[in-house]
Amino acid sequence: MGEIIYKTLIRLGIFLLVLWFLKNYFDEKYFLIISLFVIYFFIFHPAYLNYKKFTEESKNILTGTLCSSCKHFDESAILCTKYDKHPTENYIPCEGNDWEPK
Numbered sequence: 247m248g249e250i251i252y253k254t255l256i257r258l259g260i261f262l263l264v265l266w267f268l269k270n271y272f273d274e275k276y277f278l279i280i281s282l283f284v285i286y287f288f289i290f291h292p293a294y295l296n297y298k299k300f301t302e303e304s305k306n307i308l309t310g311t312l313c314s315s316c317k318h319f320d321e322s323a324i325l326c327t328k329y330d331k332h333p334t335e336n337y338i339p340c341e342g343n344d345w346e347p348k
């Protein structure tokens with residue numbers, strides 16, 4: 247989740263700079279429309295798609311892994327708090343050795 251926010255902020259910074267440099271090339275009324283278009287299609291829409299992909303992948307981890315039933319698992323961040331690593335469907339940081347029931 248943090249990665250999505252981080253990448254979105256990077257994209258936002260880059261495109262705001264690009265818009266800043268392009269503002270003299272467009273008439274003011276078109277510039278507003280172009281700005282809204284760029285902000286939606288290059289910043290918000292990719293962030294939404296990444297968030298959707300993250301929730302889809304998270305769903306599988308939350309329901310189908312050993313970590314989902316472990317007390318060291320933080321569901322909101324999909325994180326093993328003991329190892330400070332993100333488990334996946336194919337990767338369990340402790341390999342099951344430190345699993346403890348919730």
Ligand code: SF4
Pocket residue numbers: 312313316317318319325326327328329333338339340341342343344345346
């Ligand atoms: S301790 Fe092991 S089983 Fe528990 S959340 Fe971490 S990696 Fe998963």
